[in-house]
Amino acid sequence: MALDILGITDAVMSHAMASGHFDSVNGHEPKAAPATGGLTAAVWTDRVIPVGGASGLDSVTAVLVLNVRVYASAVSEPADAIDPHMITAVDDLCRAYVGDFTLGGLIRNVDVFGSRGQALDVRAGYLTQDSAPYRVITISVPCIVNDLWEESP
Template sequence: MALDITGILDAVVSHAAASGHYERVNGHEPENAPGHGLTCAVWPNRITALRSSGLNTISTLVVFNVRTMSPMFDPPDAIDPTMVAAVDSLCGAYSGDFTLGGLLRHVDLLGAYGQPLDVRAGYLQQDGTKYRVMDIALPCIVNDLWEEVA
């Protein structure tokens, strides 16, 4: 079996696009400044084998970064509430569709395999523009991904 990275990435991106919070949603980490308004960018960050794998198959933890970005041009007091509303919407969507339409065993919301669903805020300088960012670590458990063959 192969990792359906396109299907999983599309499902994660679809939740952001359907939320109505973002002016643009990318399935990659942007190399250039994305412009005005809220932007969401999604990309795979880490793939790790799990100890809960079967006798001859390896299950994996696939962690996606889901980044919400806003330029610092908006009124400063409005940036964080706007971003938290968008991130809250996404966390609710990933909790409510925790198999991403059957593509995963589940989103590891509470971190049974190490990485829980997590949101961290910070700043990013890109192309001379300062952005406020909130990154969601989205841990996805994929069953029986690789076969062990002797």
């Protein structure tokens, strides 16, 4: 079995698009600053980790960790509204990823509690892109994918 990276990424992106919180949703980590004044989301692969305890005798299960980053201008006014606006969107996304536990059957499950290492995780910070400051919140979405690679003797 091959990793259905496009299908999985599309499923994660579709939750962001359906939420109604974002002016745009990208399927890659942006090289340039977001073009909108509202919220932007971006989804990309962070890492793929084989999982011994979940693999079988002839196939490898892996955790595909996707980053979902939410961007907002750090100079928006009122400043006190930036984080609540972003956290509302992030809360809706986390609810969607937990609620669509298998991403429509594309994966075994979102590893919400980190049973295979990486838990669903939300981290906030700042990022400067094209000389503009952004408030960012990054969600790590660990997706367990069964029987990803076949082992041969």
